Amino acid sequence: MIPTRTSRLAALAALPAALALAVGAASPAAAADGAYQINLAQLNNSGSKGVAMLSLKGNQLTVKIESEGLVPGQPHAQHLHGSTDGHDFHCPDPSADTNGDGVIDNTEATVQYGNINISLTTRGSTDAKSGLAVDRMPTADAQGKLSYERTLTVSQDVVDHIKDLHIVQHGIDRNGNNKYDFDGAGKSELDPKLPQEATAPTNCGEVQGAAVGSIPVGGVETGTGPVDPPAGKSVPLALLGAGGTAAAAAAGTLVLLRRRRAQLSPVPAENGGAAA
Known part of the structure; x- marks a missing residue:
């Protein structure tokens, strides 16, 4: 990896801790808005990985993504997938390849990570209909690296x-020729005019498992029961930042108070101490 890119990924990964300090000093209303780090883990043995941040302020959602290991010079469709009605979706594991062709295509993966909720385009509409608007999706550079930032009204x-919800980026290079073509994995099941390589998911990262936050109303959507959490599971700001810091501080204070009380409190006579 190029050193400057490494520092950018490291800076984005460290952002929740910095945000935590600001949130901790902010008003309760601001703290309720929240921010989440997402670790994007590869799908389809793509070698792709990255870090994303979702930051909410009212109905304004800022999405920042730094990823690498993508197909160089190619557009990469990316979306927020999942449910806003309490259903439990998650990043797929290898078992999602139900037809056994060696590629988890988007139709197979959608069973596990849900439909498109927001299309993370660079401009224009962000609705589900823009899911394949490759002309408005970010393009990886010559080293297969991608940077993205946009603030949306949600x-x-x-x-x-x-x-x-969780982030999925799409686009793989199964035959290793640094481009999307039909020789790699055939036609896309979404649009036969597109290669499968262009629409298959390359990585995925969860904002937070639904089971952590709320009880799913419909159960796990795969119909096969829950699976082990994927490597792309995220760390909520509450665990990294203000909430975690506050909890640690509270625990430390409680220990000190107990020690002080133990030092100041007289020892009961029956334990060998003087009576109060």
Whole structure:
């Protein structure tokens, strides 16, 4: 990896801790908005990985993504997938390849990570209909690296269920020729005019498992029961930042208080001490 890119990924990964300090000093209303780090883990043995941040302020959602290991010079469709009605979706594991062709295509993966909620385009509409708007999706550079940032106005449902959504980036290079073609994995099941390589998921990362935040109303959507959490599971700001810091501070204070009380309190006579 190029050193400057490494520092950018490291800076983005460290962002929750910095945000935590600001949130801790902010008003309760600001702290309730929240921010989440997402670790993007490879799918389809793509070698792709990355770090993303979702930051909410009211109905304004800022999405920042730094990823690498993508197909160089190619557009990469990316979306927030999942549910805003409490259903439990998650990043797929290898078992999602139900037809056994060696590629988890988007249709197979959607069973596990849900439909598109927001299309993370660079401009214009962000609705589900823009899911394949490759002309408005970010393009990886010559080293297969991608940077993305956009602030969107989202619905209250998204705000209320942000922990049940997750990021998926698409685009793989199965035959290793640094481009999307039909020789790699055939036609896309979504659009036969597109290669499967262009629409298959390359990585995925969860904002937070629905089971952590709320009880799913419909159970696990795969119909096969829950699976082990994927490597792409995220760390909520509450665990990294203000909440975790506050909890640690509270625990430390409690220990000190107990020690002080033990030092100041007289020892009961029956234990060999003087009576009060």
